[in-house]
Amino acid sequence: MWAPPLADAPLRIRGLTKWFGDKQALDELSLDVPAGSCFGLVGPNGSGKSTTVRSIVGLVRPDGGSIEVCGHDVGTDTQGARAATGVVLDPLQLFERLTAREFVRTMGDLRGLDDEVSSGRADQLFVALQLIDDADRPISGYSHGMRKKTALAAALLHRPRLLLLDEPFEGVDPVSARTMRSMLDRFRSGGGTVVLSSHVMDLVERLCDHIGVIHQGRVVATGTTEELRRGRRLEDVFIDVVGATDSDTTSLDWLG
Template sequence: MEPRSRRTRSGGDEAPTEEPARRRIEVPTPSVVRARERGKVAAQNPVVLRTEQLTKVYGSVVAANEVSISVHAGSLTGIVGPNGAGKTTTLSMISGLLRPSSGRVTVGNVDVWADGPAAKQLIGTLPDRLRLFDRLTGAQLLYYSGVLHGVAEAEVAARSAELAEAFGLESALDRLVSDYSAGMQKKIALACSMIHAPEVLVLDEPFEAIDPVSAANVTEILEKFVAGGGSVILSSHSLELIQRVCDHVAIIASGSVIAQGTVDAVRDGVSLEERFRALVGEGESKKGLQWLHGSSDSE
């Protein structure tokens, strides 16, 4: 298109004026779309983490009953279930924190319980009920985590700086972890789980206690991790989050896996919450508490 010229009052033409450049509006791809596309690819990738009939028994209580789960390379897999279903028990056995009564866990070709030191180099763990060395500063905790996993000191320093920036903790590194908020403690623990560049992240409630902005940031970090070939298995009570972020899901109830596969396959045309309630049971409406609702039945 030719530049347009404008007539002056004297009848002459002014110099042509360039039209302002049109900016292209970048529309970010929603995480749910990214998850669905990732799921199609990940389902074709090899399995990098496998549990085979994992069982944990406490006396007469079966906390986990022959749990078999497969996590593919490049997958972000969610674990969901009611309170007390066995999610934390399962993740603790996967990460090497809780010895199973029977069954097997492998990461790649490494048996987690036959060769713990080798397995821990491949796994990054965020456990339930954080137990941090909170009398250390954030920087010291990252240093300790890196060196403990055999990362060279110079590399630990570089990785610590990058992780702190990624999680928005740069200004807090010199403070004691005991002075951190619950959300900040969760983020420094996540950073510690990643500092040795593991192949698989095993995360128990990684989004608990963090604000929405931080949650979006953590989601982006995890998506980049799996895009680079890593794998994540995480638990959450938020079915909406699991449906939006994860590409695979396993539903656990009463210690057993009752459904697993891609998120779309498991939810089968309805929301994950609807499918979950249908599988687990919605529960009966409880009677009582009339006094709480201002009932006058006794009158």
């Protein structure tokens, strides 16, 4: 699906292609993410969402195409692109034996932050994420929601311009989810941009002001949430766009 390029897009993807053996995961996928947006990346299982996210952060090497993060080409200026990006992947990438404070400050060291700056920001993030009372406990004893908040703190510590979130609220209780959403609002109010990959249409509909639908490795629909919905539920629009049909359950009459 072609769309005119945006003048100000912290994430630009052009012609992204990826094969895993004889299976094509990405088929010349192209996408622009508007600055300051909360951009929902949605698609069926196996559509290419996770491959796209992992290509952006350099964990997957595409077979073709290009990715720019805040003007930095991921293929030729990996360090510049990574410096502009924060990421929370699913499954989470945490060091279980460390405390949250140790883990986040270690991420600050890897990002080249001054110790004093890293420590001050970490404490501020822990307070805002309601994690300060548990910051010195090992991550191995954390609930799933606490782990997610720890990962979000580490992703925000270096003040990235682009934040990539893969299923950030999966398995998170409502209180933790509300706290995390508040943090994302604060991040965007400072000029940050969020790309959120999720299967949960109600969540995407509530949080995201722009949406891109991926199907069979291509972007098949993109625009503002209101443009795509046109008064309908996002779930219904999604099903129409990807051509899904209801399952035939007539042979399961014994379940009734």
